[in-house]
Amino acid sequence: MSGALFRNVAADAARLIRRKAAAAAADPFGKTGIAPSDVWRLQSRPYLRRSKEIGASPPYSSRFCSSSSSSSSSPPVGFVGWYLGMVKSRPVLTKSVTSSLIYIAADLSSQTIAKTSSESYDLVRTTRMGGYGLFVLGPTLHHWFNFMSRLFPKQDMITTFKKMAMGQFIYGPTMMVIFFSVNALLQGEGGSDIVARLKRDFLPAMLNCVMYWPICDFITFKFFPVHLQPLASNQFSYLWTIYMTYMGNREKPDAISSDTQISSTLSPALLEVEK
Incomplete structure (x- = not known):
């Protein structure tokens, strides 16, 4: 048959x-x-x-x-599947925790590079960096990339360059000022110290930012979906964060102390002139 x-x-x-x-x-x-x-x-x-x-x-x-x-069509399994599920169900929390962990790892790497064998790790500084990634950078990355996807929904070359320009001229400088200011405040510094730090550190950091981030932003905006763009940006930010944690934890600028010394030196001279 x-x-x-x-x-x-x-x-x-x-x-x-x-x-x-x-x-x-x-x-x-x-x-x-x-x-x-x-x-x-x-x-x-x-x-x-x-x-x-x-x-x-x-x-x-x-x-x-x-x-x-x-x-x-079967979904990914294991850690990747769990992480993607968390990104969809709790996006802000997942991206904030991811950013915090990357900042902690980057700060420990930065301290390892700079310290001598006899020095110990500054865990307070590491906690400060992790808190910045958790409460500041993670949520702002989530809302920034969502805003960019609504403002420029396409992923063609022209749209990608528009997003890169927005990041270089708006998001990058704003977050750099916030980083230096928040880090200085958490170290107990006042407004004059923050201004002095920005005068010393902002311009060199921005020049390095312009050399590093455009290619990273191009890859992120061009090849990653919007819900994974903060994760891609955090991966690129590991090396950048090593540099930023070093810059943010330098010694206080000498401008304020030198101004204080000059005023204290001039005060007796002014008193003698007045007499």
Whole structure:
């Protein structure tokens, strides 16, 4: 019975192929292929109905296509699947914790590079950097990338360059001022100390920022979906954060102390002049 089924199917398939070949030769500019009516006619054959009634399994190619499509659409498992699920269910919290962990690792790396073997790690400084990533940088990254995706929804080259320019001229300088100010405040410094730090450190940091971040922003905006853009930016920010934690934890500028010394030196001279 299976041999007869095979012969009947082969005969019908050969008949359809010959018919289409003749039609293609007669009309070379027409469409080729099996029409839906031919498929319906082939499926209406009694031997195919019998095969369905007896529960014949689909061909191997159909089974392979269905299995491959189901496997390709299956969600990722393990840590990656868990992380992507957390990004969708709790985006702000997940991105904030990720940013905090990257800042902690970057600060420890920065201290490892700068310290001698006899020095110990400044865990207060590391906690300060982790808190900045958790409460400041993580939430702002989430809202900034969402704002960019609403303002420029496409991912073509022109749109990508627009997003890069917005990051270089608006987001980058703003977050740099916030970083230096918050870090100085957490160290107990006042407004004059913050101004002195910004005068000393802001311009060199911005010059390095312009050299480092444009290529990172291009990759992030061009090749990553919006819900993964903060994660991509955090990956790039690891090296940058090592530099920023070093800059943010330098000694206080000498400008204020030198101004104090000058005023104290001039005060007796002014008193003698007045006399």
